[in-house]
Amino acid sequence: MRTSQSVRQQQPVNxxxxxxxxxxxxxxxxxxxxxxxxxSGARAASGPSKDTILGPFPTTPEERAAAAKKYNxxxxxxxxxxxxGEGFGDYPKLPDRSQxxxxxxxQWDHPDLRRNWGEPMHWDFDMFIRNRVDTSPTxxxxxxxxxxxxxxxxxxxxxxxxxxxxxxxxxxAPKQYPYNNLxxxxxxxxxxxxxxxxxxxx
Amino acid sequence: xxDYQEAPLASRPxxxxxxxxxxxxxxxxxADEDRAxxxxxxxxxxxxxxxxxxxxxxxxxxxLTRWVYARANPYPFFRPTFKTSLLGxxxxxxxxxxxxxxxxxxxxxxxxxxxxxxxxxKFCLSS
Numbered sequence: 001m002r003t004s005q006s007v008r009q010q011q012p013v014n015x016x017x018x019x020x021x022x023x024x025x026x027x028x029x030x031x032x033x034x035x036x037x038x039x040s041g042a043r044a045a046s047g048p049s050k051d052t053i054l055g056p057f058p059t060t061p062e063e064r065a066a067a068a069k070k071y072n073x074x075x076x077x078x079x080x081x082x083x084x085g086e087g088f089g090d091y092p093k094l095p096d097r098s099q100x101x102x103x104x105x106x107q108w109d110h111p112d113l114r115r116n117w118g119e120p121m122h123w124d125f126d127m128f129i130r131n132r133v134d135t136s137p138t139x140x141x142x143x144x145x146x147x148x149x150x151x152x153x154x155x156x157x158x159x160x161x162x163x164x165x166x167x168x169x170x171x172x173a174p175k176q177y178p179y180n181n182l183x184x185x186x187x188x189x190x191x192x193x194x195x196x197x198x199x200x201x202x
Numbered sequence: 203x204x205d206y207q208e209a210p211l212a213s214r215p216x217x218x219x220x221x222x223x224x225x226x227x228x229x230x231x232x233a234d235e236d237r238a239x240x241x242x243x244x245x246x247x248x249x250x251x252x253x254x255x256x257x258x259x260x261x262x263x264x265x266l267t268r269w270v271y272a273r274a275n276p277y278p279f280f281r282p283t284f285k286t287s288l289l290g291x292x293x294x295x296x297x298x299x300x301x302x303x304x305x306x307x308x309x310x311x312x313x314x315x316x317x318x319x320x321x322x323x324k325f326c327l328s329s
Contacts, residue, residue: 048267048268048271052267052268052271053268053271053275054268054275054279056278056279057279070268071265071268072240072265073240074233074236074237074240084281084283084285084286085279085280085283086276086280087276087277087279087280088272088276089276089278089279091272101212101213103215109245116241116245117244117245117263117265118244118247118248118263118265119241119265121268121269123273136211136212136213137208137211137212137213138211139210139211
């Protein structure tokens with residue numbers, strides 16, 4: 001039986017122990033305090049590469065050009081969200097137009113989403129799909145619609161309120177019964193003569 | 203087509219936009235051509251992958267990956283400013299505090315009424 005020189009009988013090693021030992025040895029060399037100092041700052045190699053993930057807000061023209069190229073846009077069209085610490089990074093700010101407004105007759109790669117493969121997606125793309133928010137132009141202006149809706153609702157509520165203050169119904173009176181207000185039925189003495197009850201006025 | 207009126211609830215189609223045909227400048231045409239070139243390149247890439255007879259897996263869209271990653275990982279670029287702190291307080295802290303006080307006062311009042319015997323317990327299905 002031929003064995004090469006590198007094959008030796010090796011003891012099985014607990015790799016978890018090895019990993020923990022290496023982590024413990026590297027701990028004093030780390031910068032960062034608290035939990036940040038305990039966690040590894042590196043991403044797994046199985047994840048997306050650096051040039052496909054969100055980057056920081058671009059400040060120099062070279063960074064802007066690189067970001068535009070990353071997102072498949074022209075440098076002139078590329079406009080990042082203003083850097084207000086809201087977490088957008090270098091993601092492009094696209095016009096707030098829903099997918100309803102896109103040409104229904106063009107041959108999109110994904111016809112239901114009206115989008116081509118590789119096209120930069122709006123930050124709120126899931127809001128602008130055709131089942132949801134529609135930014136198409138309306139028949140009336142927003143102010144006109146608001147006035148009509150709240151005007152009619154307000155009028156209805158006002159009338160309900162006035163109806164509570166000034167109720168209006170058919171005039172009613174207590175029910176009048178015959179036979180001297182039902183003297184016998186109400187357990188009156190049949191021997192005694194009941195008092196005459198006149199429920200009418202002529 | 204000079205008297206074209208948009209259909210209600212529709213935007214004007216690009217092919218009927220007069221600014222596409224009149225007052226053109228060389229820069230605008232060049233910009234349109236560049237955009238068309240990018241779009242054509244992406245289309246070519248997609249169609250090549252789509253019609254590849256040896257492909258067994260889905261066609262990955264890097265724009266989709268970037269979008270999903272961007273939406274899920276805004277944390278490295280978060281900075282506590284006035285606006286972000288205000289939003290965080292308004293949506294995270296204020297509802298908790300307000301609801302705590304509202305429920306506490308309401309229940310304390312009810313408890314006091316029960317102890318004093320003034321609570322009217324009608325048979326009513328909704329509380």
